[in-house]
Structures are given as C-alpha cells and as structure tokens.
Amino acid sequence: MTTTAKQNKAAAKQADLGAGPVWDWAAGHGPVTGALSATTGAWATATVGAATHLPPGWALAVGTAGAIGHTAAGLRLRNAGRTIAARAASWLVGAGWTTWAMTHGPLTWAALGSLATIGVGIGTATRSTTLYEEAREQEALAAEQRQVAAELSAERREIAAEWAERIKRVCGIEVRVLAVEMWPAGTGFTLDAELPGGVTYDRIAAHAAGLSADAHLPHGCTATAGIGIHQGRTLIDVGTVNVLEQERTYPADYGPLSLLSGIPWGYRTNAEEICVFLREQCALAVGPTGSGKTNLVHVILAGFARATDVLTWVIDLNAGSAGLPWVLPALEVTEQASPMRPGIDWLASTYEEAMLMLDVALSVARHRKTVYQDLMRSKNTDLLPIGPDIPQIELVIDEGAEILVSTDRRLKKLADKILETIRIARSMGVRTVLTALGATGGVLGNLLIRREAKVRVALTGGALEGMDLGKLFPGTRGLRIEQAPYKGSGFMGTPESPAGLFKVWRILPSQIREIVAATSSRHPTLDGPSLKAAGEAYAKRWDADRIAWMRDSRRQPEQSSPVAVESPVHEDGQRRGLNLRALRDQPEEADELISRFRQQLDELGTAEEPASPARERKDRPGLNLRALRESPEADDRPDDDGPEREEMASDGRPEWLSQALDAIEAAGPAGLKPSAVADLVGRSRQAVRDGLKAAAKRGELVYRDNGPHSVYVHPDHA
Structure with missing residues (x-):
C-alpha cells in the first residue's frame, strides 16, 4: 500500500501506542x-x-x-x-x-x-x-530525456562551432571548444576551450570587446576569458542577458553568515552571488558621487551585521552618516519594547573619536598577540582562530582612502594609525574596508594599500573621470567603464575570482531596520582579553554624553577644522595665511628674465620705476606675494647676484630655512620652486638655492628635477 508521509507518521505513532494495525482505506x-x-x-x-x-x-x-x-x-x-x-x-x-x-x-x-x-x-x-x-x-x-539531451547537445554543438569560428576570426587563433555549460539562470553560458600550443588566454581576453561586438551581445554583456583547469585551456564566460540594468533589492533572507564562509556583496552577470572572504584580506571600494557607493557601504554593513563572528566599527567623518541608519533603530526602541543592539558595534564621526577607536583597535591587536599564543599553538596555526567567542573586528572607514592621501597634519596622524592597523593586525583579526571617490594614482599610491586590499570594487555608474581600472585591477584586460553605466554596477575582483562585471543589491531603509532587529541577538561580544585591552574608551562608547549627537541633530559633535596649511607665526604673534599659488605656478624662465632685465636697468641707471603715490594700507592678515611685481620693501633687499650676509641659527643653518621648510611642506606634493621660496623669505635666489641644496643633502628636502619646472618637495610628500 502507498501512503503519504503524514499518514505513515500517524500510523507509526499509533502502532507505538499499541492501538493495533491501522488501515489506509484511501x-x-x-x-x-x-x-x-x-x-x-x-x-x-x-x-x-x-x-x-x-x-x-x-x-x-x-x-x-x-x-x-x-x-x-x-x-x-x-x-x-x-x-x-x-x-x-x-x-x-x-x-x-x-x-x-x-x-x-x-x-x-x-x-x-x-x-x-x-x-x-x-x-x-x-x-x-x-x-x-x-x-x-x-x-x-x-x-x-534523451530527446532533450539530443536537442541541447545540438544547440551546444552549434554554439561551440559558432564561437570557435568567431575566436578565429577576431583573435586570429584556432581553439577547440570542449564543452558548453549553460548558466542555471539562463543569462548566458561558459565555453571550455583548448588553446593551441604557446598561446595563453590573454590573447582572447584582450579582444573581449571585439568578441562581444561580433556576437551582437546586449550592452552590459561581455565575453570574458579567464584561466582554465590548466594553462593550456581557458574558460570564456558569455553573458546574453543584461542583468545589470535590473534593480534587485537585497535578499530578504537575513540568516546567519560567517566571515569564514564568505559574505555576499552583490551578483555577477550570471545572476550568481559573489562572496568576499575577509579573514586575512582588506577591501577597497571606490566610486564617484552618484554611483551607489553609499548603498554599497550599507550592503557591506548588512553582511557584517548578519555574521556571527564579526564586530563592525565605522569611521565616517561626514557626521557619521554611513553608520547612523544602523544605530538609530536601536536607540529609538521604547522602554516597553525588548532591548535591541545596534547593527554596528561602534561609530566614530569626529577626529577625536576616530583616533580613540584606532588606538583601541591597535591595543586589542597587540594584546591578542601575547594572550592567545597558547591557543594558536594548540590549534597549530599562526592565525588567531576567529569565531563567535573571538570575533574579528572590521573597521569600515568611509572615504578612508582620501584620509590616507590628505596633507592635513591631523588627518595624517589618523592615516598613520590606519596604516599601522593594516600592517600589524592581520593575524589577530582586525581588518579594514576603505572607500574612496575614485581610482586615481593618489588613492592607489600607497604600496601597503595595494598589497593588503586584494578585495577591490569599482562602482562606475558610467563615470569616466578618475576611474583608472588598470591601476585598480592590474593585469586584467578587457574592462571598459562603458560596460557598467548603471547605478550600483561596476567591477569587482577578489583573490578567489578575477575582476569582472557585477552589481550591488539595492538595500532599502526599511530593510536596514529589519536587519538590525533580526540580527540583534546574533551579534558577538568582544572576548575577555580584548575587552580588557580596550579599556573604558570601548566600554563607554554608548554613554549618553558620547551618543547625544545621534539622538538630537542639533547637538552635532564639534568637528575640528582641518589645517590645510600651517601658516608661519610673525613677530606680532599672529598667524597669517600664505597665498602661494602664484609663486608655485610661475615659470622659472619668467623669473630669471625679469631679474636680468631689472639688473640691466639698475646698471644703466637710465630708468627708474615710477613712484607710486603712497596710500594707506589697512593691517590685514596675509601677504601679497605676486610674482611679477615686487613690493616696495623689496627694493631694500640685495640683488640676486650681489653678495649677501646670511644670518645663521645656532645649528649653523640659515634662519630663513625653517620658514621655507614649513612653506614647502604646506605646498604638498606640488612643492615650491626656489624662486618662490626666495620671494617668500626675502632672500636672493642664489642664497636660497644654496640653502635648499644643502637641506636636500641632509635629507630635509627632496629635489624633483623637471627642467624649468623643478621644485623642492618635503619628504612626506615625495
């Protein structure tokens, strides 16, 4: 007799109770x-x-x-x-x-x-x-099934023959397609091709755009060649349906995740989720304004909130806007309702709070290095075993890459803390996720960032400026910004999957609240030794006085204004700003020409500069350093080529050198020309050149030789 599962279960239960045989009359x-x-x-x-x-x-x-x-x-x-x-x-x-x-x-x-x-x-x-x-x-x-297989096999054979002929026509090489795998979502297929002797898959990858155009693929679909099972074969992913133009909301499944099993950040063109593994890796996400970078940050925070072995600390100096949606739902819970933990573990919106957070992160990492030696020895590993009992700390720093390249002295201190965290805390489970507004040389100029941030995301949104994909994904060919013109779309590369097109889910504010509520009881707590190392700074992070600005928008924390240029102090004790733009941009040939011309006029004695009527000047901060016209006080200075008596400091250096060093440091990576420094300190160009050369030999400056545009740069900006 055939019975349903429910009837079998009921019959077995009655048989166990001794009720006799049960007949299924149906x-x-x-x-x-x-x-x-x-x-x-x-x-x-x-x-x-x-x-x-x-x-x-x-x-x-x-x-x-x-x-x-x-x-x-x-x-x-x-x-x-x-x-x-x-x-x-x-x-x-x-x-x-x-x-x-x-x-x-x-x-x-x-x-x-x-x-x-x-x-x-x-x-x-x-x-x-x-x-x-x-x-x-x-x-x-x-x-x-044989009939379906025969039809599918015929379709696959047709696809294989078509693409083998296309690759020969576009790339100039003959390949043998061994298999065709149709994607389960029906959005494309993958070709497994055998390459001829001595040919690598790069030959095909370099013609990705040509293959896509020859196949008349829709916009947003590409034919991308990658590595195969060995170096003589390649896998070619061909998308036939543009899934990037569709907006998909974040999956409604808020189930638990683990850092060790991967956290999804989006989906590929084959509609499959792409996961990141951040146990040892840092991440770098770039995207211009309007590309969906803020939405990506929320998707990242959503994945960390669902993870049972991650504590998320957020630094956002823009009033904490990236982390507030993950904190406010917990703060708005009434006393009658059950308590709710925020979706993130700490939020810093000011320079002081960010410095405090980074100091705590470094203290935790250093303390873990000593206190968990026995545990790592018992596990036979040099990496701290991360889990719910010992969670990993993920520092999400919005626009953190801009902090790393800032010339502001305070932000430079913050950048040093970030770099130190990246450098020393990998094995102890403290990693960072940095965002930036663009993939430029300034952002990617730091070797430590390029080495540690192997998970990289570029949201283009169709923006062409400041998105150098070649620098962000070196060695990857065939990536074009035109392929991802949609908001939230771009390119993503991880150590597990090569760089390719992807798109981020759209996460709604209501979903953020739902995730905070669903994951409140799932968040881990900082382990005992780490909690001891964190001290009161961490224990009081949610004190009323430190989070008052979150509850009341009128009580925003005071942001210390960054000091872009450290102005010199004058004798009257006042700081006066310097406008060095004219001196920095002035061609040196013009300086020399004007200097020689005035020297000739002085030697001839036939021409004098017409005296301008004296006029009252109000005492106002700032100096007028226009390069093409000297101030009346400049007539008292010795000529450029004449002898000049230098006033030396106690250390044997010219007294004006400290002022020059401050100005060159304030000028940033652009540096200053010797002529601009001479006009600034009120000395002859020859004396200034000699003093700057001596400073360069001592390592106080770096000389950047660029012909007539040569400048001296501070070592911090070299």
Whole structure:
C-alpha cells in the first residue's frame, strides 16, 4: 500500500501506542490485496446469490461490464495491451466462476480450490503487468530525456562551432571548444576551450570587446576569458542577458553568515552571488558621487551585521552618516519594547573619536598577540582562530582612502594609525574596508594599500573621470567603464575570482531596520582579553554624553577644522595665511628674465620705476606675494647676484630655512620652486638655492628635477 508521509507518521505513532494495525482505506490495491479482494468478493457474491436464488446470468453481465470499463480506462491511460488484456480477463474469469458457483454451490472443495487458483493467477498477472508498466514509464522518461539531451547537445554543438569560428576570426587563433555549460539562470553560458600550443588566454581576453561586438551581445554583456583547469585551456564566460540594468533589492533572507564562509556583496552577470572572504584580506571600494557607493557601504554593513563572528566599527567623518541608519533603530526602541543592539558595534564621526577607536583597535591587536599564543599553538596555526567567542573586528572607514592621501597634519596622524592597523593586525583579526571617490594614482599610491586590499570594487555608474581600472585591477584586460553605466554596477575582483562585471543589491531603509532587529541577538561580544585591552574608551562608547549627537541633530559633535596649511607665526604673534599659488605656478624662465632685465636697468641707471603715490594700507592678515611685481620693501633687499650676509641659527643653518621648510611642506606634493621660496623669505635666489641644496643633502628636502619646472618637495610628500 502507498501512503503519504503524514499518514505513515500517524500510523507509526499509533502502532507505538499499541492501538493495533491501522488501515489506509484511501490506498490502492497491490498484487496480493487486489487478488484477495477479487476472490473474496466473488465468493461472497456467489454465496449470497445461491442462497437467494439470484439468476446466475446477472454475475456474468456485471463481469462483462467491468471488463469493458477497464478496457476503456486502459485505452485512455495508454496502458500496454497485456495490461488491458490481463485486467479484462480477471473480470471475465471472476464473473464466470461466480456464475458457475451460484449454479453448483460455492461451498464445495472444487469451488474453493478453483477460486484459490484464480486468485493466485490474478495476483501473478497483476504483478507482472505492474512491473511492465513501470518499465514502460521509465523507458518513456529516459527517451524524453534523451530527446532533450539530443536537442541541447545540438544547440551546444552549434554554439561551440559558432564561437570557435568567431575566436578565429577576431583573435586570429584556432581553439577547440570542449564543452558548453549553460548558466542555471539562463543569462548566458561558459565555453571550455583548448588553446593551441604557446598561446595563453590573454590573447582572447584582450579582444573581449571585439568578441562581444561580433556576437551582437546586449550592452552590459561581455565575453570574458579567464584561466582554465590548466594553462593550456581557458574558460570564456558569455553573458546574453543584461542583468545589470535590473534593480534587485537585497535578499530578504537575513540568516546567519560567517566571515569564514564568505559574505555576499552583490551578483555577477550570471545572476550568481559573489562572496568576499575577509579573514586575512582588506577591501577597497571606490566610486564617484552618484554611483551607489553609499548603498554599497550599507550592503557591506548588512553582511557584517548578519555574521556571527564579526564586530563592525565605522569611521565616517561626514557626521557619521554611513553608520547612523544602523544605530538609530536601536536607540529609538521604547522602554516597553525588548532591548535591541545596534547593527554596528561602534561609530566614530569626529577626529577625536576616530583616533580613540584606532588606538583601541591597535591595543586589542597587540594584546591578542601575547594572550592567545597558547591557543594558536594548540590549534597549530599562526592565525588567531576567529569565531563567535573571538570575533574579528572590521573597521569600515568611509572615504578612508582620501584620509590616507590628505596633507592635513591631523588627518595624517589618523592615516598613520590606519596604516599601522593594516600592517600589524592581520593575524589577530582586525581588518579594514576603505572607500574612496575614485581610482586615481593618489588613492592607489600607497604600496601597503595595494598589497593588503586584494578585495577591490569599482562602482562606475558610467563615470569616466578618475576611474583608472588598470591601476585598480592590474593585469586584467578587457574592462571598459562603458560596460557598467548603471547605478550600483561596476567591477569587482577578489583573490578567489578575477575582476569582472557585477552589481550591488539595492538595500532599502526599511530593510536596514529589519536587519538590525533580526540580527540583534546574533551579534558577538568582544572576548575577555580584548575587552580588557580596550579599556573604558570601548566600554563607554554608548554613554549618553558620547551618543547625544545621534539622538538630537542639533547637538552635532564639534568637528575640528582641518589645517590645510600651517601658516608661519610673525613677530606680532599672529598667524597669517600664505597665498602661494602664484609663486608655485610661475615659470622659472619668467623669473630669471625679469631679474636680468631689472639688473640691466639698475646698471644703466637710465630708468627708474615710477613712484607710486603712497596710500594707506589697512593691517590685514596675509601677504601679497605676486610674482611679477615686487613690493616696495623689496627694493631694500640685495640683488640676486650681489653678495649677501646670511644670518645663521645656532645649528649653523640659515634662519630663513625653517620658514621655507614649513612653506614647502604646506605646498604638498606640488612643492615650491626656489624662486618662490626666495620671494617668500626675502632672500636672493642664489642664497636660497644654496640653502635648499644643502637641506636636500641632509635629507630635509627632496629635489624633483623637471627642467624649468623643478621644485623642492618635503619628504612626506615625495
């Protein structure tokens, strides 16, 4: 008998309780029960008919009707001929025995023996026909599958031949396509191609745009070649449906994740999720304004919030806007409601709080290096075993790459802390995720960032300026910004998957609140030794006075204004700003030409500069350092080529050198020319050149030789 899973469970439960056998009256008959039912029914009918003197012809008429009905049903169900004949014969034989038994008596040994023989025959025939029908059904399914496979194989063979010919025409090489795998989402396929001798897959990757155009693929779809199972084969991913133009919301499944099993950040063109593994890696995400970078940050924070082995610390000097949506739902919970933990573990919106957070992160990393030596030795690993008991700290720093290249003195201190965290805390489970506004040389100029941030994301949104994909994904060819013109789309590369097109889910504010509520009880807590190392700075991070600005927008934390240029202090004790733009941009040839011209005029004595009427000047901060016209006080300075008595400091250096060093440092990577420094400090160009050369030899400055545009640069900006 066949029963449903629910009925079987109920029957087993009743059997365990000792309630006796349970009959399933809705089940069909098998070979044994069917034969038993037929024989007992025939015997009962014959007995009752003989006792009541029922005309025997009625039993034969009923059997004939049953045979005709089962024959019609078998034809409708397309049963085999032997199955239809066996069932019709069973009805006719049963009806014939019933008619005979009603005439001669059903209680004789001859009647009972013949009935038993008929029952065995019916059971055997039923079993045989059942097996035959099952075999027919399986064969029909197999034939259907063979037909589908044949059709699919024909389609794949056609695709293989088409692309082999296309690669030969566009790339100039002959490949043999060994297999074609259709993507489950139906958005494209993958070719497994064997390369000719001495040819690498780079030859095909370099012609990705040409192959895509030749195949007339939709915008946003590419033919990308990657590594195969060995160096003589390549896998070519061909997208046929542009999934990047579709906006998909963040998956509604907020189930637990783990840093060790990967955290999804988006999906590829084949509609499959792409996961990042950040146990040892840092991440760098760049994207101009309007490309969806803020949405990406929220998707990253959502993945960390779902993880059971991650504590997320966020630094956003732009009023903490990146982390506030993950904190406010917990702060808005009323006292009657159950308490809720924020989606992130710490939020810093000011320079002071960020410095405090980084100091705590460094303290935790250093303390873990000593206190967990026995644990790592027992696990036979040099990496701290990360888990819910010892969570990893993920520092998400919005626009952190800009902090690293800032010339502001305060932000430089912050950048040093970030770089130190990246450098020393890998094995102890403290990693960073940095964002930036563009993939430029300034952002990617730091070797430590390029080495540690192996997970890289570039959201283009169609923006062409400041997105150098070659610097962000070195060694990857065929990436073009035009392929990802949609908001939230771009390129992503990880150590596990090469750089390629991808898109970020759209996460809604309501989903952020849902994730905060769903993951509140799932967040780990900082382990005991790390908590001890973190101290009060970490323990009081949610104190009322430190988070008052989150509750009341009118109580924003005071942001210390960055000091872009450290202005020199004058004798009156006031700092006056310097406008060095004119001096920095002035060609040195013009300086020399003007200097020689004025020297000739002085030697001839035939021309004097017309005296300008004296006018009152208000005392105002700042100096007028226009390069093409000297101030009246400049006439008192010695000529450029004349002798000049230098006033030396106690250390044997010119007194004006400290002011020059400050100005050159404030000028940043652009540096200053010697002529600009001479006008600034009020000394001759020759004396300034000598002093700067000596400073360069001592390592205080770096001379950048660029012909007439040569400048001196501070070592911090070299």
